[in-house]
Amino acid sequence: MSSKDLIDFLLLRDYNVLMVVLGTVILGGSAALVGSFSFLRKQSLIGDAIAHSILPGIVLAFLISGSKNPLFLMIGALISGWLSISLINAIVNRSKLKTDAAIAIALSFFFGVGIVLLTYAQHNSEGNMTGLDQYLFGKAASMNSLDVQLFALMAIVLFFFIIIFKRAFILISFDREFAISKGLNVRFYEWLLSSLTILAIALGIQAVGMILMAALIITPAASARQWTNKMGLFMGLTVLFGMIAGYFGSFLSYTAPQMPTGPWIVMVLSFITLISVIFAPEKGIVSRQRKKRKNQQKILIENVLKSFYHIGETKKEIDVKRSPLELNVKLQTEIKRVIKGLSILERKKQVVRVGESWALTTEGITESRRIVRLHRLWELYLTKKMLIDPSFVHHDAEAIEHVITPEIEFQLTKELDNPEIDPHHSRIPKIRT
Numbered sequence: 001m002s003s004k005d006l007i008d009f010l011l012l013r014d015y016n017v018l019m020v021v022l023g024t025v026i027l028g029g030s031a032a033l034v035g036s037f038s039f040l041r042k043q044s045l046i047g048d049a050i051a052h053s054i055l056p057g058i059v060l061a062f063l064i065s066g067s068k069n070p071l072f073l074m075i076g077a078l079i080s081g082w083l084s085i086s087l088i089n090a091i092v093n094r095s096k097l098k099t100d101a102a103i104a105i106a107l108s109f110f111f112g113v114g115i116v117l118l119t120y121a122q123h124n125s126e127g128n129m130t131g132l133d134q135y136l137f138g139k140a141a142s143m144n145s146l147d148v149q150l151f152a153l154m155a156i157v158l159f160f161f162i163i164i165f166k167r168a169f170i171l172i173s174f175d176r177e178f179a180i181s182k183g184l185n186v187r188f189y190e191w192l193l194s195s196l197t198i199l200a201i202a203l204g205i206q207a208v209g210m211i212l213m214a215a216l217i218i219t220p221a222a223s224a225r226q227w228t229n230k231m232g233l234f235m236g237l238t239v240l241f242g243m244i245a246g247y248f249g250s251f252l253s254y255t256a257p258q259m260p261t262g263p264w265i266v267m268v269l270s271f272i273t274l275i276s277v278i279f280a281p282e283k284g285i286v287s288r289q290r291k292k293r294k295n296q297q298k299i300l301i302e303n304v305l306k307s308f309y310h311i312g313e314t315k316k317e318i319d320v321k322r323s324p325l326e327l328n329v330k331l332q333t334e335i336k337r338v339i340k341g342l343s344i345l346e347r348k349k350q351v352v353r354v355g356e357s358w359a360l361t362t363e364g365i366t367e368s369r370r371i372v373r374l375h376r377l378w379e380l381y382l383t384k385k386m387l388i389d390p391s392f393v394h395h396d397a398e399a400i401e402h403v404i405t406p407e408i409e410f411q412l413t414k415e416l417d418n419p420e421i422d423p424h425h426s427r428i429p430k431i432r433t
Contacts, residue, residue, distance in 0.1 A: 024246030030155035032242025035217035047217030053084030055114025081198035208262030226280035321359035376422035390423035
């Protein structure tokens with residue numbers, strides 16, 4: 001691809017390129033927006049079911065009207081899509097089958113009927129079938145100004161209804177039973193949301209095809225969910241990712257004309273999802289692994305400090321130097337982990353090295369007292385307030401001592417009336433200030 005071609009694309013000098021880019025960007029953003037609610041309602045496969053179920057409606061509309069008028073085909077698609085939703089709901093409500101099974105049944109039934117009708121039409125329509133196959137695989141490169149206007153109108157309709165009914169849609173997506181208890185007409189809002197989803201899919205399949213439309217509905221939401229827990233930001237990112245996929249999918253298709261636009265859009269979405277799953281700051285694999293290592297390190301160094309205290313408590317010499325081997329008698333782990341923990345504590349200035357041994361600093365003594373205090377407070381709470389036998393509380397306290405905050409410590413101390421002795425008759429350390 002020459003620099004001139006790149007500049008021509010970026011500046012959208014070519015009319016056909018302009019139509020394709022506008023159409024895919026609008027479609028990507030609007031389909032992703034309505035798909036965000038399907039994702040939140042844990043109905044990720046519903047888009048796939050609707051997309052496949054639309055085929056028989058399109059073919060029947062063609063056979064009945066004898067025309068490929070987009071309006072007739074769209075009416076057929078909407079009716080067929082609604083019949084598939086009705087079938088799914090009927091199966092779920094009137095049988096013991098789960099939603100995923102109902103979706104699979106509806107998808108396979110409607111798509112099978114669609115293929116049968118498509119085959120029949122190919123043999124009986126005297127060559128007038130040209131163009132219908134684009135609903136299977138999509139053909140974004142053939143979009144014109146009328147298609148773009150339809151996508152823009154659809155986007156306006158979707159955004160209007162979602163802005164007006166946003167709170168109701170969010171409520172039924174997160175907690176349907178609570179929405180019912182609040183007096184919301186849940187059936188109406190579910191019907192409206194399903195209608196918007198069917199509309200988005202019915203219009204969008206001519207660009208990316210029914211086989212790939214499910215990805216355009218769900219994948220942007222799945223990516224956005226990795227980045228935030230805030231609903232507003234989640235919906236904004238969902239729309240942004242859908243629009244980015246539409247733009248760069250068009251660009252990649254422009255650079256490789258032999259490749260259709262639809263698959264490239266899905267490939268860009270898949271790449272965005274992969275980046276989100278790996279690098280998102282809170283839920284990404286890298287972030288979670290970093291947090292896991294940080295937590296493991298915190299547990300290790302606190303256990304090392306606790307070992308210092310326990311040995312010192314027994315020998316009544318907390319500030320005396322200890323060897324890694326002596327500390328490991330309490331820790332019962334690999335000696336290299338003890339040494340690793342001591343090295344970290346040395347950087348934190350909580351221990352100091354003395355020859356081949358280590359000793360607590362003043363800061364280290366304070367920290368070791370705090371950890372043992374939290375452990376023993378929790379043991380006492382479990383025995384006094386939860387009425388658990390003292391012999392069963394140690395392992396629970398071993399886990400919880402690392403996450404007790406100062407606020408929780410204050411509440412424990414208050415609830416237990418500033419105790420001095422734990423359930424095993426050991427003294428609960430006081431924090432010296």
